[in-house]
Amino acid sequence: MIVGFKNLLIAPKSLSPSSISLFRACPQKFKLSYIDKIKEPPTWHTVLGSFVHEVLEHLYKQDPKDRNQEIVKVIATDRWSNHGWAEKVNKLAEKPDTIAGFKRSAFQAMINLWELEDPTTTILEGQEVEVLTEIDGVALKGYIDRIALDADGKVVISDYKTGKVPDSKYVSDGEKWFQLIAYALMLKEAHQKTTSTLELYYLSKKTKHSVAVTQEHLVNAQQVIVRTRKSIDESCTSGEFICNVTNLCNWCYYKKIDICPAHRN
Numbered sequence: 663m664i665v666g667f668k669n670l671l672i673a674p675k676s677l678s679p680s681s682i683s684l685f686r687a688c689p690q691k692f693k694l695s696y697i698d699k700i701k702e703p704p705t706w707h708t709v710l711g712s713f714v715h716e717v718l719e720h721l722y723k724q725d726p727k728d729r730n731q732e733i734v735k736v737i738a739t740d741r742w743s744n745h746g747w748a749e750k751v752n753k754l755a756e757k758p759d760t761i762a763g764f765k766r767s768a769f770q771a772m773i774n775l776w777e778l779e780d781p782t783t784t785i786l787e788g789q790e791v792e793v794l795t796e797i798d799g800v801a802l803k804g805y806i807d808r809i810a811l812d813a814d815g816k817v818v819i820s821d822y823k824t825g826k827v828p829d830s831k832y833v834s835d836g837e838k839w840f841q842l843i844a845y846a847l848m849l850k851e852a853h854q855k856t857t858s859t860l861e862l863y864y865l866s867k868k869t870k871h872s873v874a875v876t877q878e879h880l881v882n883a884q885q886v887i888v889r890t891r892k893s894i895d896e897s898c899t900s901g902e903f904i905c906n907v908t909n910l911c912n913w914c915y916y917k918k919i920d921i922c923p924a925h926r927n
């Protein structure tokens with residue numbers, strides 16, 4: 663049988679740790695986002711997270727002695743007024759709080775950083791570091807929030823979060839750490855750098871979770887990457903992307919706009 667061109671589904675050439683996580687959470691959601699390219703518009707919470715990331719990135723570009731909460735206010739005000747953030751927040755379709763509430767929540771998350779580390783003594787090797795590599799023939803691309811070095815010169819990968827700390831009843835450790843372990847694997851492959859530690863900064867909750875990277879973590883991540891690439895390619899050939907229907911569908915954009923096949927009508 664000759665397959666018409668209109669039926670061909672083109673898989674992305676390279677994957678990222680987040681696109682792999684999305685496919686594992688729900689193949690249909692991956693298809694709608696990465697193959698049909700129907701992108702979920704920014705939300706209040708995603709914009710708040712991106713704003714906090716950007717301000718902290720600029721905080722760490724300051725001389726260590728100048729990293730204080732006053733300078734956070736100065737940077738946040740500048741980014742808000744002169745770099746498009748006021749417009750981004752104002753044009754959001756749904757605003758669960760006031761603009762003053764947005765600023766308050768974002769600023770609180772930023773200054774909670776001082777509860778977790780002393781920015782005047784924290785030395786970073788890189789921020790928003792792009793990593794491009796291949797793992798067993800699978801092309802991968804991603805950006806690491808921040809990289810530091812430990813006392814032995816090994817890499818510490820950190821990621822800022824502004825949402826809730828995931829409940830271990832619903833999110834396994836494997837899922838929680840998969841993206842950062844994948845970055846550790848990518849850094850090893852691309853730059854021969856060994857990662858000792860992964861850190862998740864839950865800024866709104868003043869909580870930091872850390873884990874030491876093991877060989878087992880890296881092997882598992884490698885297998886997940888290869889397996890997921892194979893499943894994506896097979897789904898593109900068959901045209902079948904499973905709908906993983908769970909309670910999380912109630913927060914899914916594709917259910918909301920009525921295009922998920924599992925919930926249509």
Ligand code: SF4
Binds near residue numbers: 690912914915923
């Ligand atoms: S509504 Fe549920 S099944 Fe449908 S795409 Fe979203 S997460 Fe997947």
